[in-house]
Amino acid sequence: ILAAVAAVVFTNAINDYQKERQFRKLNAKKDDRCVKLLRDGREQEINVKEVQVGDVLLMEPGDLLAVDGIILKSHNITCDESSATGESDAMKKDTTERCYVISGSKVLDGSGSMLVTAVGTNSFFGKTMMAMREATPDETPLQIKLDHLAEAIAKLGMAAAVAMLFTLIVKYFVQLALAGKGLPTSDVIFSDLVKIVIQAITIVVVAVPEGLPMAVTLALAHATTQMLRDNNLVRVLSACETMGNATTVCSDKTGTLTQNKMTVVEGTLSLLSFSFMDGAKTWMAEARKDVSEIVIESIALNSSAFEDKDEQGNLAFVGSKTESAMLGFIKSLGASYSTLRADVNLAKVYPFSSAKKTMSCVVESPRGKEPYRLYVKGASEIVLRLCTHYVDAEGDIKPLDGQARAKFDQIISQYADKALRTIALSYRDVSASEFKKFNDEEAPNDKLICLGVVGIQDPLRPGVVESVHDFAKAGVTVRMITGDNLQTARAIAKNAGILLKGGLAMTGPEFRALSKADQTEAVKRLQVLARSSPTDKTIVVRRLQELGEVVAVTGDGTNDGPALRMADVGFSMGITGTEVAKEASAIVLMDDNFSSILK
Incomplete structure (x- = not known):
């Protein structure tokens, strides 16, 4: 028994040590990361851990903010708060209405400064991290089953031991009476009764399956090594068997089901349509060369985004997500x-x-025909109103009459129905005399020639549709819970095969406003929850658990942390996942692939 207990303890300890060591390597950060700030009236560069409340932090494109603060100066500052809020759209910051910046945000564009208001455990990021550590894990389904089994065996063994004890004592005294030799001395009777009690205790000892915990632990330890080969880093040993019992998966959208990388997925340029990059290359071959050159030049020059190395040393576009998508589009065209x-x-x-x-x-x-050329891009319906001509499929410039406008309106409407962000591209040639009349404040956006419209979206990760289908075949329901708007969430859920006929799609505030009974009823049909806060996610998980579901949650952002911790098993993304998400999860997907869960 002692050997079995020792084996269990050492197996658990070694396994936990190895997994935690791998997790720390995976989650390692550069502790010597420095930030620029104003302190004591002069600009300084100090370690991020030494930033204090009251410092004025200088913000530049690419900065990952580790503190909360209020914007003091803003020159078109745009922040990506998707890891913290789940909102995939970039957020414009100013000094009036949208002045608060939360830790975990990334500066995409612009520059300025902010007054630090919270650091460490008092910041948004820090509070979420501390909340993760306070939660206590519940028993897993296998632990509950083993507890029931052990209790049943204990009761059966105890009953058998008591029955045997009673039977042997009765037998002992009956045999003494039948022998007719009278009662032996008290010492002999006591010795014989002790032997009978030992026999009864032996039954209890034999009935207890002391080897069961060791067998389960060894099996789970072996499972973790197997799962590591499938790019699943198991941080909590019991998560292996819990996932096998899962009946529902609640998944985040941005960065989990989708790539968190805005991409041009459809387009109609010079009235030639294409879908995805293979179709774009076909468009490049079919379009007239001078037209394709104007389109590429328009995207490349009329943009403030640029390419630089990210934290991992990989080349990535820095700037507005929309502009980065456009530059990525022309890069794929060579x-x-x-x-x-x-x-x-x-x-x-x-x-x-x-x-x-x-x-x-x-x-x-x-x-060009004139010494100058004006390029304009923007919201499709607005740019289209500024256009008087368009480029047709042959590459000729035609007047934008009512019929042509209707055609473009139809294209924009089709893209909008698919929850694509539509951007129109246009241009016109400008004479030297007209250029002299231009001022620096008001853009001369009139009499434009429409080149076409492109649709931008955060596309699904490869294999997601197949994974959702396989989950459904296995009897596991996949639900999408996202901070994005309802229209976008619906479109992505339909594309992924999550939102089916009869399924319910609603927003977090709507769900939160329901009574507990109505929430329990709604969650049975709920397939998409949009505009959700971290609180909404935990409510959904709790309601599902109250219905007897074994809930798995996947996520990569700080806003997913509470739900990942509350779930029966939480999956976080190893590459794009935030530190909060990894800390809260039981399993880390090393390749950020939703399909790895199925393995």
């Missing part, structure tokens, strides 16, 4: 934005305006 920018002189730039929803630039155009 064009180099940096070469184009180096070869062309920018005469004027009109940055993106949230009021006008457009961005414009004027470039010198030695090969």
Whole structure:
């Protein structure tokens, strides 16, 4: 028995040590990361751990903010808060209405400064981390079953021992009476009774399956090594068997089901349509060369995004997600934005305006009909109103009459129904005399020629549709819980095969407003929950558990942390996942692949 107990203890300890060591390697950060700030009236560069409340932090594109703060100066600052809030859209920050910045955000564009208001455990990121550590794990389904088994065996063994004890004592005294020799001395009777009690105790000892915990522990330890080969890093040993009993999977959208990387997925340029990158290359071959050159030049020059190395040393686009998607589009077509920018002189730039929803630039155009060319891009319906002509399938410029406008409106409507973000591209040639009349404040967006419309979306990860289908065949229901808007969530859920006929899609505030009984009833049909907060996610998990479901939760953001911890088994993303998500999860998907859960 002692050997069995020792084996269980050592197996658990060694396994936990190995997994925690691998997890720490996976989650290692650069402790010497420095930030720029103003302290004592001068600019300093200090370690991120030494930032204090009251410091003025300087913000630049690419910065990962480790503290909460209030914007003091903003020059078109745009932040990505998807890891903290689940909202995939970039958030514009200013000094009035949208002045609060939370830790975990990444500066995509612009520059400025912020007053630090919370650091460490008092920041948004820190509070979430501390909440993860306070939670206590519940018993797993296998532990509950083993407890019931052990209790049943104990009761049966005890009953058998008592019955045997009673039977042997009766037999002992009956045999003494039948022998007719009288009662032996008390010492002999006591010795014989002790032997009978030992026999009864032996039954109890034999009945207890002391080898069962060791067998289960060894089996689970072996399972963790097997799962590691399938890119599943198991941090909690019992999570292996829990996942085998899962009846529902609640998945985040951004970064889990989707790639958290805005991409051009559809487009109609010079009235030639394409889908995904293979179709774009076909469009490149079919479109007239001078038209495709104008399109590529328009995207490359009329943009403030650029390519740089990320934290892992990989090349990635820095700037607005929409502009990064556009640059990624022309890069896949074999064009180099940096070469184009180096070869062309920018005469004027009109940055993106949230009021006008457009961005414009004027470039010198030695090969064009006029010495200058104006490029304009922006919200499709707004840019289309500024256009008077368009480029047709043959590459000819035609007047944008009522019929042509209706055609473009139909294209925009089709893309909107698929929850695509539509961007229109346009241009016009500008004479030298007209260029002199341009001012630096008001973009001359009129009499434009429409090049076409592209649809941008955060696409599904490869294999997600097949995985959802396989889950359904195994009797496991997949639900999407996201911070994104309802229309986008519906479209993605339909594409993934999550939102089916009869399924319920609603927003977090709507779900939160329901009574407990109504929430329990709604969660039975719930397949999509949009605009959800971390609280909404935990409520859904709790209601499902109350219905007897074994719940698995997948997520990569800070906002997924509470739900990952509360779930019976939590999956986080090893590459793109935040530290909070990994800390809260029981299993880390090393390859960030939703399909790895099935393995």
